[in-house]
Amino acid sequence: MAILVSGILAGDLRGFQVEYVVSSTIIFFSAIGSFAFNDYFDFEVDKRNNRVDRPLVLGLISRKAALFTGIGSMICVFLLSLNLNPLARFLVIFSLPLFYLYSIKLKRILFVNNVLIASAYVITLFLGTLVSDNLVEPLILYFAMMSFIVGLATEIMINIIDVEGDKALKIETLSTRFGIKRAAQTSAFLYLLIAILDPLPFFLLIDSRLYLDYLFLLAILLPIASYLSSVKDLLREQTPKRIFKLKRRIIITMQVGSIAYLLGVLL
Numbered sequence: 224m225a226i227l228v229s230g231i232l233a234g235d236l237r238g239f240q241v242e243y244v245v246s247s248t249i250i251f252f253s254a255i256g257s258f259a260f261n262d263y264f265d266f267e268v269d270k271r272n273n274r275v276d277r278p279l280v281l282g283l284i285s286r287k288a289a290l291f292t293g294i295g296s297m298i299c300v301f302l303l304s305l306n307l308n309p310l311a312r313f314l315v316i317f318s319l320p321l322f323y324l325y326s327i328k329l330k331r332i333l334f335v336n337n338v339l340i341a342s343a344y345v346i347t348l349f350l351g352t353l354v355s356d357n358l359v360e361p362l363i364l365y366f367a368m369m370s371f372i373v374g375l376a377t378e379i380m381i382n383i384i385d386v387e388g389d390k391a392l393k394i395e396t397l398s399t400r401f402g403i404k405r406a407a408q409t410s411a412f413l414y415l416l417i418a419i420l421d422p423l424p425f426f427l428l429i430d431s432r433l434y435l436d437y438l439f440l441l442a443i444l445l446p447i448a449s450y451l452s453s454v455k456d457l458l459r460e461q462t463p464k465r466i467f468k469l470k471r472r473i474i475i476t477m478q479v480g481s482i483a484y485l486l487g488v489l490l
Contacts, residue, residue: 225344226250228481229351232488233360242307242354249303249315250347253322256296257343260326263289272388276467297323311353318346333395337382341374362430366484369420370477376413377473379406384463407461411454414473418450421480424487432488439487446480 226247230236236243262269262279263286269277278284297319304315321329321339330336348367352359382389382396383406389399397406424433425440433439453469453476 224478224481225347226351226354228485229348229363229366230355231485232366233352233355233358233363234488235352235355240355242311243351245303245306246311246350246354249300249307250350252296252299252303253319256293256300257322257326259289259293259296260323261330263293264326268385268388268392268394271391272385274385307354308357310357311350314346314350314353318343331394333400334397336396337375337378340378341371344370344374360430362424362433362488365424365429369417372413372417372420373473373477376410376417377470379413380410380457380466380473381470382406383461384466403461407457411457414450414454414457418447418454421447421450421483424484430488433484436487438490439483442483442486443480446476446483449476449479 226243227236230240230243262277265277266279266286269280274280279286279289300315300319304312307315322343325336325339329339345367348363348370349359352363379397382398383403385394386396386398386403388394389396397409422440422443424430425436425443426434428434449472453472456465457469
């Protein structure tokens with residue numbers, strides 16, 4: 224969906240276009256492969272952290288199946304990328320090894336792990352606009368910046384759940400280095416920043432379609448309220464149960480925010 228949202232916000236997607244089908248499929252298989260590799264390499268950590276949301280921990284699939292799924296998905300991504308224009312193809316092929324390295328090594332490095340995952344949001348949005356005209360519009364840059372901040376905040380927050388297992392296996396996160404409270408405060412600050420940035424295209428001429436658009440302003444108030452509520456709940460409690468609830472809420476909030484931007488652009 225992020226590919227389609229990016230194409231619409233950029234003004235590039237105006238009907239059925241094969242390149243958007245290809246790029247959406249690439250992101251689909253990228254996500255499958257990345258999650259499969261992540262679960263494969265994180266098996267011991269997830270068991271220690273009692274991550275019952277992980278299929279390998281529950282024994283629903285084998286580690287070998289996860290490994291083959293990851294490899295097969297990444298091969299599909301590479302082959303599909305050959306159908307894109309050179310710039311979009313370069314973006315996909317350049318990004319591909321990063322997610323291998325993330326699962327194997329980079330996720331153990333303080334802050335690099337969070338930044339890399341947050342960058343996946345940006346890469347997806349850039350791909351959605353580069354597949355058609357090799358141009359990244361100002362609104363896409365702004366939207367991608369906000370997506371990066373939300374992704375970073377969410378990854379920092381999710382790491383709170385895994386703090387005990389990460390400490391035991393010497394994986395450095397903000398939670399293991401500075402404590403759960405500081406990680407929650409950092410994540411909350413980033414969500415607060417998003418609540419401030421979300422409505423700015425109404426007040427600033429970032430894109431003429433959103434500038435002084437009261438429908439957009441009205442629609443964006445709902446995700447703003449959700450982010451502010453999440454900040455309050457996150458600072459109040461950092462239990463795994465609370466973090467899982469906030470994770471689900473943030474995912475929905477991001478989708479509602481995307482719809483608000485689409486309404487402003489389309490109507």
